[in-house]
Amino acid sequence: MDLDxxxxxxxxxxxxxxxxxxxxxxxxxxxTVNRLGVAEATDLCVRHGFxxxxxxxxxxxxIGTARAARLVRDAGLRVSSLCxxxxxxxxxxxxxTAALDDNRRAIDEAAALGTDTxxxxxxxxPAGSRDLAGARQRVADALAVLVPVAADAGxxxxxxPMHPMFCADRGVLSTMEQSLAVAAPYPASQVGVVVDTYHxxxxxxxxxxxxxxxGRIASFQVCDWVxxxxxxxxxxxGMMGDGTIDxxxxxxxxxxxxxxxxxxxxxxxxxxxxxxxxAVAATVARRYVTEVLD
Amino acid sequence: MDLDxxxxxxxxxxxxxxxxxxxxxxxxxxxTVNRLGVAEATDLCVRHGFxxxxxxxxxxxxIGTARAARLVRDAGLRVSSLCxxxxxxxxxxxxxTAALDDNRRAIDEAAALGTDTxxxxxxxxPAGSRDLAGARQRVADALAVLVPVAADAGxxxxxxPMHPMFCADRGVLSTMEQSLAVAAPYPASQVGVVVDTYHxxxxxxxxxxxxxxxGRIASFQVCDWVxxxxxxxxxxxGMMGDGTIDxxxxxxxxxxxxxxxxxxxxxxxxxxxxxxxxAVAATVARRYVTEVLD
Numbered sequence: 337m338d339l340d341x342x343x344x345x346x347x348x349x350x351x352x353x354x355x356x357x358x359x360x361x362x363x364x365x366x367x368t369v370n371r372l373g374v375a376e377a378t379d380l381c382v383r384h385g386f387x388x389x390x391x392x393x394x395x396x397x398x399i400g401t402a403r404a405a406r407l408v409r410d411a412g413l414r415v416s417s418l419c420x421x422x423x424x425x426x427x428x429x430x431x432x433t434a435a436l437d438d439n440r441r442a443i444d445e446a447a448a449l450g451t452d453t454x455x456x457x458x459x460x461x462p463a464g465s466r467d468l469a470g471a472r473q474r475v476a477d478a479l480a481v482l483v484p485v486a487a488d489a490g491x492x493x494x495x496x497p498m499h500p501m502f503c504a505d506r507g508v509l510s511t512m513e514q515s516l517a518v519a520a521p522y523p524a525s526q527v528g529v530v531v532d533t534y535h536x537x538x539x540x541x542x543x544x545x546x547x548x549x550x551g552r553i554a555s556f557q558v559c560d561w562v563x564x565x566x567x568x569x570x571x572x573x574g575m576m577g578d579g580t581i582d583x584x585x586x587x588x589x590x591x592x593x594x595x596x597x598x599x600x601x602x603x604x605x606x607x608x609x610x611x612x613x614x615a616v617a618a619t620v621a622r623r624y625v626t627e628v629l630d
Numbered sequence: 631m632d633l634d635x636x637x638x639x640x641x642x643x644x645x646x647x648x649x650x651x652x653x654x655x656x657x658x659x660x661x662t663v664n665r666l667g668v669a670e671a672t673d674l675c676v677r678h679g680f681x682x683x684x685x686x687x688x689x690x691x692x693i694g695t696a697r698a699a700r701l702v703r704d705a706g707l708r709v710s711s712l713c714x715x716x717x718x719x720x721x722x723x724x725x726x727t728a729a730l731d732d733n734r735r736a737i738d739e740a741a742a743l744g745t746d747t748x749x750x751x752x753x754x755x756p757a758g759s760r761d762l763a764g765a766r767q768r769v770a771d772a773l774a775v776l777v778p779v780a781a782d783a784g785x786x787x788x789x790x791p792m793h794p795m796f797c798a799d800r801g802v803l804s805t806m807e808q809s810l811a812v813a814a815p816y817p818a819s820q821v822g823v824v825v826d827t828y829h830x831x832x833x834x835x836x837x838x839x840x841x842x843x844x845g846r847i848a849s850f851q852v853c854d855w856v857x858x859x860x861x862x863x864x865x866x867x868g869m870m871g872d873g874t875i876d877x878x879x880x881x882x883x884x885x886x887x888x889x890x891x892x893x894x895x896x897x898x899x900x901x902x903x904x905x906x907x908x909a910v911a912a913t914v915a916r917r918y919v920t921e922v923l924d
Contacts, residue, residue, distance in 0.1 A: 466876040472834070501795040503832035504874040505857045514834045538797035540766070540808045563799045567861035580798040582760040 340619045342607035354385025363416035365390035365602035369613045374404045384617040388414035388598040415451035416598035424478035425459035425471040447489040460505040494554035496530035512545035528554025546589040553595040559603045576627040636901035648679025657682035657710035659896035663907040678911040682708035682892040709745035710892035718772035719753035719765040741783040754799040788848035790824035806839035822848025840883040847889040853897045870921040
């Protein structure tokens with residue numbers, strides 16, 4: 337009998353096999369199998385019949401963008417997104433310039449990898465700063481510079497609202513509503529938003545804002561909220577079904593808003609990372625059909 | 631030279647002494663000096679010239695409500711609030727009944743202690759539940775039962791929006807806006823909201839919602855957001871000035887909304903709890919004048 341990871345509980349359903357149409361939109365964000373490089377993660381996706389992969393810049397850099405692009409293309413996978421650009425809140429000129437340069441590189445990498453979606457984690461407060469409104473304004477200011485660059489490259493910038501737990505140190509965009517306001521000056525084809533269940537599940541306005549986001553949803557990411565939080569709150573994300581999030585309602589809401597792109601499973605979790613990647617991929621496929629699909 | 635706790639850094643200003651008019655609205659929430667009973671915490675407040683104390687039910691129960699009430703009254707302190715009622719999200723009849731009974735007792739205790747403010751931490755999701763909308767509805771349903779009871783006792787129920795980090799396991803009211811919506815059916819004199827900087831500082835709508843809350847602000851609590859969060863996120867609260875919150879802007883906003891009640895310092899923090907309570911109180915007084923007042 338198959339066991340789900342990391343819980344070790346018996347699988348509730350047979351593992352969907354490659355070719356199963358239910359897997360068509362399923363994407364494995366590379367971070368879910370953090371130990372694997374691009375080649376190994378690509379092989380894993382193919383072996384398990386996933387339609388797409390979400391890549392991260394650091395492992396891509398390890399083998400070079402061109403080689404990573406070829407690997408994924410030759411494997412027949414879509415690249416659902418590239419994580420990540422952003423960190424646009426520096427208050428000093430040098431920091432601002434460095435961030436813009438880094439984001440220009442990220443845009444080029446996204447284009448080279450054949451994805452139209454660059455996820456932006458916008459950054460937290462600069463050290464010692466308490467000027468949250470100022471940090472949020474600098475994100476908007478940086479977008480004004482980056483959007484034309486991205487548009488020229490055929491890349492859409494995907495603003496990711498982050499759970500308010502990360503407001504100080506990671507992302508000052510805290511809600512869908514706020515992200516949509518920052519995106520509003522630009523065409524939906526150039527600036528979208530990420531709906532990550534982990535970040536938005538608590539928001540009383542989440543469903544309403546997803547409906548408002550029609551046409552702007554650039555990425556839909558799933559993972560569960562599990563309590564208690566671990567010592568490193570960055571690693572608190574759980575396998576779908578292990579926590580408190582009602583994924584089906586979110587999936588239906590993004591569907592109803594017209595989103596028909598890939599559904600990325602992105603799990604930062606030390607226990608998931610320690611598990612056998614094939615067991616992780618098989619659990620992801622099972623939980624995806626039992627928790628996310630109808 | 632005085633040192634601030636828990637940082638150990640030199641005090642930036644002389645410690646305001648008892649009788650200093652700047653301390654008139656300052657209240658020490660008992661939880662900030664978690665080791666002290668009601669008598670010791672009351673003495674501490676008097677010794678440092680605080681105008682009020684925020685009490686918790688558990689230490690009050692240790693000596694009995696009548697005795698606690700007498701101690702605080704004889705000391706000439708106001709009771710700025712009683713923490714806490716709530717936990718109203720049980721989905722089963724037995725749990726619901728037990729919670730309502732407990733809240734009726736809390737209302738009686740608040741009245742006996744001479745405070746008109748009972749803080750409600752509304753509760754998280756029941757074990758195994760993913761029905762966040764249902765849990766939120768049950769809070770509203772329980773309020774319908776409790777508001778008349780509280781009104782008869784001359785106690786105002788103070789809904790505390792909790793940081794979304796606590797949505798699953800502690801409080802499903804996550805924003806001021808949502809709390810105001812739950813309070814809206816009732817007179818402002820019967821149901822108010824708590825503005826706790828720790829819970830609301832990240833909210834893009836915080837200032838707008840504080841303005842909307844005019845007349846409903848039942849309590850203003852301050853403590854800082856310090857990163858990284860500790861292993862137990864409940865204990866992540868910091869001394870004002872040690873983190874990322876702009877207290878002065880929040881204090882001005884609640885002032886502008888007409889709030890003229892006590893300003894409670896409520897810090898859950900293992901390092902603060904381990905420090906000498908007199909050093910904690912002195913630091914609170916100094917940081918209050920440098921960080922919160924103009």
